[in-house]
Every structure is written in C-alpha cells, then in structure tokens.
Amino acid sequence: MQPLRLTSITEIQNPWKRKGPEESFSNTKLVHSFQETFDTFIEDNMYMDLTTKLIALKVSESVVALKSVTGNEPLFMCSGTIIECVSINGAYQSKILTSASLLRSPTSPNELAQDVKVQVYLYDGTSFEAQDFLFDWHYNIALVKIQSKQPLPVAVVRQLDDGICVDPSQQVSNKGEILSSFQLRSHSDYVKLRPGDSVVALGRFHEEPYNFMAAPGKFSLDCCNRFNCKELSKASCKISKCGIGGPVINHRGEVIGMTFYHELYTPFLPTNIASKCLEFRDKHGKFSRPLTGIEATNLHAAPVDKLEEVMKNFPGIIKGVIVEVVMPESPAASVGILPGDLIIQCAGNNVQSFLEFFVIILDKVGQSVEVMVMRKGSTVPLNLTLVVSEVNTDKLHRWPLPKERWVSYEETWLDI
Structure with a gap:
C-alpha cells in the first residue's frame, strides 16, 4: 500500500500545475543529498509560472555545474556563475564565482583538500578542467578559472x-x-x-x-x-x-x-x-576579514515601537543602522559604541543599511574610520574613531551542512 501524501495548498491553487509528482514505490527517501535536484520534492519549483521561467532563462547559459575530486575520490558538487570572460593570447579565460566548499578538505574544514581537481560543466555539456582558483574560507567564496577557445556567456552582476x-x-x-x-x-x-x-x-x-x-x-x-x-x-x-x-x-x-x-x-x-x-x-594578495564587534540591524527592520522611539529621540533621522550587540573587548567596545546607538555615517558616507556599512569597512582592515552615531539622551551626533581589526583564523565563519538522511515519504511532502 502506498503511503498517504497530504495535498498541499500549492497543489490546489497553483494554476501552473501540469501533473502530480511521480508515485514512489518506497516508504523512505534520501534527503540532503547531492543527487537531489531543485524539484525533487519541492512543488513550488516544479510548477513555476512562465514569467519566472523566462527570467531564469536570461541567465541559464552563464550557470555552470562544478565537481571536485581529491585523488580519485569525489569531494563536492555545486553550481557557479560565469562573471567574467576575457581574451588572453588568442584564448579566453573565464572566471566562475562559486563556493569554497568545493575545495575544502573533508577532514580540516579550513584547509585546501589534498591534490584537489575541479571539473566545470557548461549548459551544453562541454566540460573544462579548472586552470586555477582563489578561495576564502571565511566568506566561503571561490573564483575558479577556466580557459576556452570561444568566449563564454557572462551573467549581468549588480x-x-x-x-x-x-x-x-x-x-x-x-x-x-x-x-x-x-x-x-x-x-x-x-x-x-x-x-x-x-x-x-x-x-x-x-x-x-x-x-x-x-x-x-x-x-x-x-x-x-x-x-x-x-x-x-x-x-x-x-x-x-x-x-x-x-x-x-x-x-x-x-x-x-x-x-x-x-x-x-x-x-x-x-x-x-x-x-x-x-x-x-x-590588490593586496589576500582576502579581507574585518572585525568590528558590532551586530546590527537596519533601521527599517526595527519594530514599530522602536521606530517611534528613534523618531522621537532623533527627529529628522530616516536612515541608519541600529547597533544590537557590541562584543566585549572588541574594536567597537574600545571606542565606546553601545547597543541602541544609531550609526548614520561611516568614513564620510551616509549609511542606510548594515550591508552598506559592512561594504564600507570591508577593505579597511588595520585602518581607522570615522563613525557618526546618534545616542539616546544626546542632541548632537557623536563622532567616534573605529579601528577595524581582523578576524583571527580560529574564529572564521562556520558553514554547516545537514547530513544525508532517510526520511519517510510523507515527511518529504510535509516539510523536511
């Protein structure tokens, strides 16, 4: 007897649904596997509207598959984007942005896998072995370089x-x-x-x-x-x-x-x-890993009562970043930045989001930057000099992945 599958709201209401998922002859399924595609269990990915499909197809030829091996053993499988293609000495060198997990050692997460090799697969099935790659474990990014006889399609990056x-x-x-x-x-x-x-x-x-x-x-x-x-x-x-x-x-x-x-x-x-x-x-031959000791949120993301408080305390301020946490003994703590402060300027630039603030300091490791904050009880902005430190190698970001596991067929439709 086949396991009962609950009917989802998507299945009832999605006008783009063409057919139901294939029936399974097993009571269990393997999830979190590299063999799963996007639409293995996810109905929203099976029944996309035409507009979404056309938008995706604008980029499809720039999206590649990558597979790495260490020795003769499979290491990692992932995707990437061709972000640059230039002519060099009669050939074309393309750069692919992807995850550094492609290159990580299976035993030491912040080390390069031994004797790692990377194969890149294009939209038409053509494959290339990577000629070179750069990587940063902290932000988990890698730049893989391949060489071709013809120019490859490049995505528009914004x-x-x-x-x-x-x-x-x-x-x-x-x-x-x-x-x-x-x-x-x-x-x-x-x-x-x-x-x-x-x-x-x-x-x-x-x-x-x-x-x-x-x-x-x-x-x-x-x-x-x-x-x-x-x-x-x-x-x-x-x-x-x-x-x-x-x-x-x-x-x-x-x-x-x-x-x-x-x-x-x-x-x-x-x-x-x-x-x-x-x-x-x-420019510098290494990756930047700035440390300020600040955890913050965008002003527009604050609860409405917090926004009312900001407007009452700082009339006319409509942009900024609210400091939520200041790590003890951090650069931010040493200059007196406090939770609740509102950062409105950094290095002479108006700041309207945490992303904008972070990008400003990203290349300022080892440098001093002027930060302007508004603080409750103060009628004028405070100008503070923040020295941007660097993340220690033993404090790099973690990039956990769920392990493969078997689940019941019903679970895959409820929510895994």
Whole structure:
C-alpha cells in the first residue's frame, strides 16, 4: 500500500500545475543529498509560472555545474556563475564565482583538500578542467578559472541596495507600496531590493544532461540563524545541495548574490561582499576579514515601537543602522559604541543599511574610520574613531551542512 501524501495548498491553487509528482514505490527517501535536484520534492519549483521561467532563462547559459575530486575520490558538487570572460593570447579565460566548499578538505574544514581537481560543466555539456582558483574560507567564496577557445556567456552582476528610508511622510501606492524610497541610485551597478520582492535561486546539476535548475522565492529580512556569518541575506527559495554556489537573481535576471544551503530557505552572500573581497585580493594578495564587534540591524527592520522611539529621540533621522550587540573587548567596545546607538555615517558616507556599512569597512582592515552615531539622551551626533581589526583564523565563519538522511515519504511532502 502506498503511503498517504497530504495535498498541499500549492497543489490546489497553483494554476501552473501540469501533473502530480511521480508515485514512489518506497516508504523512505534520501534527503540532503547531492543527487537531489531543485524539484525533487519541492512543488513550488516544479510548477513555476512562465514569467519566472523566462527570467531564469536570461541567465541559464552563464550557470555552470562544478565537481571536485581529491585523488580519485569525489569531494563536492555545486553550481557557479560565469562573471567574467576575457581574451588572453588568442584564448579566453573565464572566471566562475562559486563556493569554497568545493575545495575544502573533508577532514580540516579550513584547509585546501589534498591534490584537489575541479571539473566545470557548461549548459551544453562541454566540460573544462579548472586552470586555477582563489578561495576564502571565511566568506566561503571561490573564483575558479577556466580557459576556452570561444568566449563564454557572462551573467549581468549588480550590487544589492537593500536600504529603505523610514519616513512617515512617504507616499504609498494603492497596493501599499512605498513610492518615494525606491528610486534607483545614479550608479547603475546598484539595484534596489525590498522584503517581499521576487528572487530566483539558480543552479545546474552535475551529471548528464546537466539540467538547469530554478527555485523561486521572496527576499526576506529574517536572519540565517544556523550560520554565524551575519552578512548573509535570506530568501524563501528552496534549493538542494548541488545548488550551493549558484546565483540569486532579481526580477530582471541580474545576479545579486551567491547561494548557500539550508533545508527551509536559501541564505545568500550579496554580490557587494563577494566582489569587494575579490577586489581586495587582487590588490593586496589576500582576502579581507574585518572585525568590528558590532551586530546590527537596519533601521527599517526595527519594530514599530522602536521606530517611534528613534523618531522621537532623533527627529529628522530616516536612515541608519541600529547597533544590537557590541562584543566585549572588541574594536567597537574600545571606542565606546553601545547597543541602541544609531550609526548614520561611516568614513564620510551616509549609511542606510548594515550591508552598506559592512561594504564600507570591508577593505579597511588595520585602518581607522570615522563613525557618526546618534545616542539616546544626546542632541548632537557623536563622532567616534573605529579601528577595524581582523578576524583571527580560529574564529572564521562556520558553514554547516545537514547530513544525508532517510526520511519517510510523507515527511518529504510535509516539510523536511
């Protein structure tokens, strides 16, 4: 007798549903496996609307599969994005942004696997062995380089701007959307993203026929609690392990981040951070790992009572970052930054989101930066000099992955 499968709301209401999932002849399923594709158990990924499919297809040829081996043993399988292709001496060198987990030692997480080799698979099945790679364990990013006779398709990469003005006088549309705070910056590399905006996580499977995979979702303000990397953003997309390192795109098909794996959502590293890290590596021969000792949240993410308090204490302030935690004996603690402070400027730049604040200090390790904060009880801003320290190698971010496990067939449809 086949196990009972509960009918989901998606299955009832999704007008794009074409057919039900294939019946299983087993009472159990293997989950968190590199053999899962995005639509193995996830109905939202099976029945995407045409608009989402067309957006994803704008980027598909730039999305690759990667497979690493150490000696003759499989090591890791993931996805990546071609972000650059240049002509060098009659050939073409392409750079692929992906996860450093592709290269990690299975026994020592912050060391390069012994005798590691990487194979890259394109959308048409063509494969290349990686010629070189750069990697950073802290932010879990890698840049894999391959060489080809023909130019390869490059994705459009944009910087994420998630800042929102908190101004009660802003106009609101009939749909409840704020009209005045989402004007694009004059710099075309930036794109606005607000909570609830549609995004799509993409990947490519690592076995023939190297299928393209997509997972639609929404951008979220929520934290990625399993990960201690506070710079991660979050989307409601549900991917599989082999999607790690793939791109997150916005509604125009522009890459705004690189994915990691959680069974219930998709954490992603904004392209702002990845690109700034790689730029720093090119200039200084190492990756930047700044430490301030601050955990903060965007002003617009604060509860409404907190916003009222900020507006009462700091009239006219509509942008900033609220300090939530200051680590003891940290650079922030040493200059007197306190929980509840509102950071409004850093290094002479107005700050409207934690992402913006972090990108400013990302290449300031070992340097002093001027930080302007508003503090309850003070009528004028406080100017503080913050010395940006560096994360110790024994304090690098952790990147946990759930282990493969067998679950009942019903569990895969309820929520794994």
